[in-house]
Amino acid sequence: MGTTRMMVLLNILLLLWFQQWVQASTSVIQMATEGEIQLKINAKGDADTVIHAAFNTTIVYERLAYMTDTFGPRFSGTPALESALDWIKVQAQTDGLSVKEQPVMIPVWVRGREYANLISPRRKSMHVLGLGGSVGTNGQIVQAKVLVVSSFDDLERQKDNVKGKIVVYNVEFVSYSKTVVYRVNGASKAQQYGAVAALVRSISPFGLQTPHTGSSEPTTIPAMAITLEDAQMFARMQARGQEVEIELYMEAHTLPDAQSRNLILEIEGTHFPSEYVIVGGHTDSWDIADGAMDDGGGAFVAWEALRLIKSSGLHPDRTVRAILYVNEENGARGGQQYAHDYSDTLSKTSIALESDVGTFTPDGISFLGSTKAQSILEYMGHQLLGGIGSGNVSGEGIGEDISYMCVTGVPCGNLNVLDPRVGTESNNPCAPYSQPPYPLLTEDEFPRDGYFWYHHTEADTIDKLSPEQLQHAAATLGVWIYSIANLPTLLPR
Ligand SMILES: [Zn+2]
The missing domain is CATH 3.40.630.10 (Zn peptidases)
Structure with missing residues (x-):
C-alpha cells in the first residue's frame, strides 16, 4: 500500500470520525436547547x-x-x-x-317566565334570553322607547339621551374576549345613566334568530340577550329616524x-x-x-x-x-x-x-x-x-x-x-x-x-x-x- 493511498485512507477515516463527532455533539446540543429534559425511554x-x-x-x-x-x-x-x-x-x-x-x-x-315584544313601529314577538344574574321586572311589564348604541363610547356620547330608555347594544362580534364585555358590563353601564333595561346583541358571529345567554354583572335593571337579526333591525330603524318601542317581562330571581x-x-x-x-x-x-x-x-x-x-x-x-x-x-x-x-x-x-x-x-x-x-x-x-x-x-x-x-x-x-x-x-x-x-x-x-x-x-x-x-x-x-x-x-x- 503506497503512502499516498494510506494518507487518503487516513484522511477519510478522520473525516468520518469528525462527522460522527459533529453529529453526536449536535444531537446533544439539540436535546439541551429544544427540551432540556430527557424523556423516559418508553x-x-x-x-x-x-x-x-x-x-x-x-x-x-x-x-x-x-x-x-x-x-x-x-x-x-x-x-x-x-x-x-x-x-x-x-x-x-x-x-x-x-x-x-x-x-x-x-x-x-332562576330564570322563570320571560318575554319581549317589539311594539313600534310594528308588533313582533322577539326571541330573547334573560342574562344570568339579572333581576326580574317585579311582576310588571317594562315598556319604553329604545336607544341603540354601537359601543361603550357611543353610549358615552349619547348618555344624556339614556334616561327612561331601554338601551340596546348592537355590537358586532370581533372575538369572544373582546365582545363579551358588553354582555357582562352593558347593563350596569346603561343603568348608571338611568336606563330601565338593557338588551344585548348575542355574543356570536352568526345568527339564526338564536339568543345566547351568559353571565351579566348584577344591577338593578333587567338584562336580556336578543338576536343578531333583531339588534341590527333596531339599529336600522333608529338610523332612518323610526321610533322603536319594546315591552319586556322577566321573573328572574336569585335564591x-x-x-x-x-x-x-x-x-x-x-x-x-x-x-x-x-x-x-x-x-x-x-x-x-x-x-x-x-x-x-x-x-x-x-x-x-x-x-x-x-x-x-x-x-x-x-x-x-x-x-x-x-x-x-x-x-x-x-x-x-x-x-x-x-x-x-x-x-x-x-x-x-x-x-x-x-x-x-x-x-x-x-x-x-x-x-x-x-x-x-x-x-x-x-x-x-x-x-x-x-x-x-x-x-x-x-x-x-x-x-x-x-x-x-x-x-x-x-x-x-x-x-x-x-x-x-x-x-x-x-x-x-x-x-x-x-x-x-x-x-x-x-x-x-x-x-x-x-x-x-x-x-x-x-x-x-x-x-x-x-x-x-x-x-x-x-x-x-x-x-x-x-x-x-x-x-x-
Ligand atoms: Zn364553558
Whole structure:
C-alpha cells in the first residue's frame, strides 16, 4: 500500500470520525436547547399506546350523548345537575378510577317566565334570553322607547339621551374576549345613566334568530340577550329616524346558595404521589343548553384521558387528576374552591390543563408559564403528539376554572381545537401520521368561530360533536398528562 493511498485512507477515516463527532455533539446540543429534559425511554411507546386505545373506542362520545340526552341542561342548583354528577361518579368508579367529591356552595339563579315584544313601529314577538344574574321586572311589564348604541363610547356620547330608555347594544362580534364585555358590563353601564333595561346583541358571529345567554354583572335593571337579526333591525330603524318601542317581562330571581360538588377523578402516582398533574373541564351548563360543547365534551375528554391511562395498564409517576368543576358558568365557584381547599398542593402541581373551548379536532395546547417549561412542552409535543397533529404549544388563553391556580404560579394550559365548520380538514389519526398542514393560530382565533354559533344556546347539543374529534381530544390530553407526570422533575416555574 503506497503512502499516498494510506494518507487518503487516513484522511477519510478522520473525516468520518469528525462527522460522527459533529453529529453526536449536535444531537446533544439539540436535546439541551429544544427540551432540556430527557424523556423516559418508553415515552413514545406509551404515548402511542394511549393514542391507539383512544381511537379504538367510542365510549367518550357514547357517554356524552347519554348524559346530554338523558339529563339535559345541568344548571347550577338544579336536580338534573346533581343526577348527572351521580351518574358520572358511578361510571368513573367502574373505570377503576378513584373519585372524590369536593363540596362547593353555588349560587342559584332562576330564570322563570320571560318575554319581549317589539311594539313600534310594528308588533313582533322577539326571541330573547334573560342574562344570568339579572333581576326580574317585579311582576310588571317594562315598556319604553329604545336607544341603540354601537359601543361603550357611543353610549358615552349619547348618555344624556339614556334616561327612561331601554338601551340596546348592537355590537358586532370581533372575538369572544373582546365582545363579551358588553354582555357582562352593558347593563350596569346603561343603568348608571338611568336606563330601565338593557338588551344585548348575542355574543356570536352568526345568527339564526338564536339568543345566547351568559353571565351579566348584577344591577338593578333587567338584562336580556336578543338576536343578531333583531339588534341590527333596531339599529336600522333608529338610523332612518323610526321610533322603536319594546315591552319586556322577566321573573328572574336569585335564591340562597346551595351545595353541590366538584368531582375529582384520580390515578395515584407510583413515585411521587403527592405531586400532581391536572386536567379538567366543567360539568355545569346554562339552564337552556344541553351543554354538549360547553362543557360536557371538555369534562368528558379529561375523564377519558384518565380512563385511557388506567385501561392501558400505565402507571404515572405523579398523581394525575381529572377535575370536573361545577358552576363555571355563573360563578366559577368550583374552580375557586379547588384552588382554596388544595392550596397546599399547588406548589407541587406540575401543570393544570383545561378543555373549555369545544372538543373539535385538537391542535395542541396553549401555555402560560416559564419559557423553560414551554420549551420542554414544545419538545415533548413534537416527539409524542406530532404524529397526530396535536402537539403544538401556542397562545396563552386560559380557562376560568384553572385561572385560580394559575394566579398562584401553577403552569397552565388549555386544549386548543380547530372547528371543522370553518374549513379545516378531517383527520385520519391512526395511520399514516402526518404533520398538521394548517398554520398555528393566534389566541383570538381559538377556537375558530363555529363554537360561538352555539355557545350558551339551546343548540349546544351532541350532534355538533363527532366521536373522532372526542377520541382525538382525549388521546391528546391523555398523552400530555401522562408524559408530564413522568418527567424527571416538576415543570420549572
Ligand atoms: Zn364553558
